[in-house]
Amino acid sequence: MERTYIMTKPDAYERGLVGRIITRIEEKGFKITDMKMMRLDENILKEHYAHLADKPFFPEIVEYMTSGPVVGMIVEGNGVVDSMRKIMGPTDGLEAMPGTIRGDFANNKSENLVHGSDSVENAEIEIKRFFG
Numbered sequence: 324m325e326r327t328y329i330m331t332k333p334d335a336y337e338r339g340l341v342g343r344i345i346t347r348i349e350e351k352g353f354k355i356t357d358m359k360m361m362r363l364d365e366n367i368l369k370e371h372y373a374h375l376a377d378k379p380f381f382p383e384i385v386e387y388m389t390s391g392p393v394v395g396m397i398v399e400g401n402g403v404v405d406s407m408r409k410i411m412g413p414t415d416g417l418e419a420m421p422g423t424i425r426g427d428f429a430n431n432k433s434e435n436l437v438h439g440s441d442s443v444e445n446a447e448i449e450i451k452r453f454f455g
């Protein structure tokens with residue numbers, strides 16, 4: 324069965340939106356097969372966001388992503404990787420359509436509530452990274 328790695332970000336925790344994000348996953352009919360709350364450090368973020376490590380805004384990402392707890396989840400279902408990206412909406416909450424998580428709850432391109440793997444291959448890498 325296809326799997327993806329979903330992770331609520333610290334703003335979701337701070338704003339009390341973790342439950343609503345989980346509800347959207349469940350409403351779609353996908354199965355959460357593992358879940359844990361964690362605090363991330365800079366090392367794991369350099370790995371997880373390696374494609375952004377040389378961007379000028381990378382220190383802000385680290386500050387944001389270490390500002391509170393995240394909730395990591397393994398989510399299973401047919402086509403779950405692409406479907407979850409659609410349910411999340413694009414990176415920038417101002418571009419994201421209403422009805423998506425980011426479209427409904429985010430209004431900028433940094434604090435956007437939730438991470439989702441962008442390919443089946445990266446999903447497996449990320450699941451290994453966060454769940455061992």
Ligand SMILES: Nc1ncnc2c1ncn2[C@@H]1O[C@H](COP(=O)(O)OP(=O)(O)OP(=O)(O)O)[C@@H](O)[C@H]1O
Pocket residue numbers: 372375380384413414432433434435437438439440441
């Ligand atoms: N231009 C930017 N300015 C500020 N923060 C950014 C910018 N681009 C990306 N980010 C932050 O880095 C994260 C990872 O960026 P990426 O390009 O992988 O987007 P994404 O795949 O939509 O998000 P994620 O990987 O978290 O699911 C974004 O979700 C956002 O929090």
Ligand SMILES: [Mg+2]
Pocket residue numbers: 439441
């Ligand atoms: Mg990404």
